Amino acid sequence: MTSHLLTGLRPYGEDPTDILITDGTIAAIGPQARADAPEGTTTHDLAGLVALPGLVDIHTHLREPGGESAETIFSGTRAAAVGGYTAVFAMANTDPVQDSAGVVEQVLRLGRQAGWVDVHPVGAVSAGLRGEQLSEMGAMAASEARVRVFSDDGKCVWDPVLMRRALEYVKAFDGVIAQHAQDPRLTEGAQMHEGALSAELGLRGWPAVAEESIIARDVLLAEHVGSRLHVCHVSTAGSVEIIRWAKSRGIQVTAEVTPHHLLLTDELARTYSPLYKVNPPLRTSGDVEALREALADGTIDVVGTDHAPHPVEDKDCEWAAGAFGMTGLETALSVLIETMISTGRMSWRDLARAMSEVPARIGSLEDQGRGIEVGAPANLTVVDPEVRRTVDGAAQWTHSTNTPYAGMELPGQVKATFLHGRPTVLEGLPVERDA
């Protein structure tokens, strides 16, 4: 029997208490925790720190197989643990693509071997992400990986017939289609948000309507089919309006916002540094305000990092040649503290809902996102919200250095993470399993 006694921490930022973890489960909370601690229990003094349920990322790119020069399942999941995560959904745009039972089972296995977080492979919607025929969705759902989230992320499922079939297909096992909403024709050659600034800088624009028109179509398809739609990385005020309308009609739609779209704006394109190049692009301060409001009022359900590591040669170049994407696993919680907690827009309980409970529910996980209660699996994140740190891309655990926050001071640090009762992070540092 392995036991850990966590003393003095504040669940959801509330009154300090003690938590006893025994054999992967929260065994006691409060005075009973010390009383029940068996011989040989390891005690961790975490006085004053905030405890949250282990974070769940609905949108991570781990890059393996095929993109190991940017990230591996090991390096990406270790970065996730350091960022406070206990589960990640690994996007399908790998090489080979995660479009068959064989590939998703391989990703599952590598995730288990690494042991930093639970890895849930996302299945591709279309074979090879080609947008032509459906992938082996049923086989992936029935595989050991039990795939429930399907996405062609990186590409939009553009063909409305294919989208309709995908939505119909996943109903059989309560799956969900996560759409990367980007009309490819309206965004050909696009480099940044379309607006006054793109005109001034002479960069081809990515108009808001290219996202909004796909979301509008997809919520109507989801309604027609009676299936579940999840919208990836919502980035415009207009998208928020459409999702708000869809929810008011009872359409089964959930939506995600990234940390970078909650904090950064298109003004950063003035630097011409590809570190700020991402898909969908950074938008205006008006969009940022609408996204914060939507996350606070629940129109946007969850935060997804869209952690998108890229090798240095794809970012250390001119803007037009740069790859789209930013890393985010190690900074997500800090950005959320900065934008939503410090501003009083969300409580710690709200944050736990958006970063743990609801992402777990969208992905049909039963042993994650359960909250801090006796009997729940001991997936916990312990954060010091008071520390302020300057982000250093080279000092992160991800294999890539394309963080847009380099040089910025952000609040908060994850001090400890527990995965099914085992510490994966202590004192802010990853703990090797055999240690």
Ligand SMILES: NC(=O)N[C@@H](CC(=O)O)C(=O)O
């Ligand atoms: N977000 C990005 O800019 N890039 C992602 C793909 C995606 O999320 O659309 C990637 O895989 O690099």
Ligand SMILES: [Zn+2]
């Ligand atoms: Zn995407």
Ligand SMILES: [Zn+2]
């Ligand atoms: Zn993505």
